[in-house]
Amino acid sequence: MLITDPWFYALAIPAFLLTGISKGGFASGAGNAAVPLMSLAIPAPQAAGIALPVLCAMDISALRAWWGKWDMAQLRATLPGAMVGIGAGSLVFGALSDAAVKLIIGVITLAFIARSLWLERAGASRKPAETSHAKGNFWGGVSGFTSFIAHAGGPPLAVYLYPLRLERARLAATTVFFFASINYVKLVPYFFLGALSVQNVLTSLVLLPLAPIGIRLGVWLSSRVDDKLFYRIIHVLLFVTGCQLVYEGLR
Template identity: 40%
Template sequence: MTAISFDPLFFAVAVPAMIFAGVSKAGFGSGPAFAAMTILALVLDPAVALGLTLPLLMLVDAVTLRPYWRRWDWPAARDLIVGALPGVALGAALYRIADADVFRILIGVVALGFVGFRLAVHWQAIPARARPFGSRVGLLAGAVAGFTSFVSHAGGPPVAVYLLAGGLGKTTYQATTVLVFWAINIFKFVPYAFLGIFTADTMLGSAVLAPAALFGAWLGVRAHHVVPERLFFSLAYAALALSGAKLLWDGLT
């Protein structure tokens, strides 16, 4: 992997990227947080960006657990976390050979299709679902999230599709995503270390950018409590649509 050049261009790109990731993870369901990886890839090798961002994402997870403690939907979180374990294991096994673009395309299509479905229900073009998705869908969403989170920190859209269908309140939704990604990121840490994704440069970069990530988390928690529930979910669906479109674009190009 290439070394990190700690020059003004690096900080001009990396600091806003990590503030954005902190705000997204701490306040708005984690969906668009993976965009930080895309932004960092402008100045870093993708593998370096993976190693740099994981400790920062784990830091944000740790500091945002307390504000949302036990406010999550445990059955939904449990299904997603259990499903994520084999997804992370598969990501570790196939990391060197997996074509992440195929999964980006599939997730992008599902995310955009789900947003389209919810808009159609809102406009009464089709009837609403009688009940949320079941545990099997939760396990599958967790597996996909575990895999895509491992290879590109892009586990947000599968989790969002499953949770948004459940009709949760905004804080329950947010707390559930915090718990799920706290677990998934812990699952990823040891395989990342064995695969050599962490280096002295990435650890130094994580330490340097930690204040930006923490500031973003602080902003995100406060923004979550200020934004009305209807606006929150409008933003969540917009974030899902944008992240799905970005994944589809990245996969195709």
């Protein structure tokens, strides 16, 4: 049966729009707000199941917008590790309690904000890093794992990609290709783990129109508005959500 709780949709609709804007290339490292916000209204594993089909639809639109602009060297350095991370995530996904998943999401969210603020202060004075398959596969693996648990793979991937100082369009396109690849791989274990139930898929279909809207907004904003304001909004939103999720996870 379809979720009808108004509070859920009050959280899910802006969350998916913000996620789509980010996937569209505007503040492409802003993170995925969908699961953290929806987890305030429903169990975190259910929120992850609802989010995945919508994210896959967003990936199609985002790939079309950034087609061919990704950095293949960085994808070769990160995707093999990501597949290992997905495998590890699938092994523990069903064993974690809702409180444990909320705690993990909350900690990841707060760690992402802390690191983003640190990079904002220190990044300008650093020289671009070089491609490293060892570092790329490690952080790609962490990203695959956290992405499987809560679609929160952005922060770990950013740990590897941001120091490379890729050109803005190349960074956005590489991020889009990376997550499109792992999101479609995740569909298989999500199905067998029961995360793609009839209720979850029906709810995903209701939210699906937000995918192209968010992507188009992101592409439009990426050439017209500076990222800083959007980052600040996302950081405030995720900070409050992260604190709430950590609180609920520790109760």
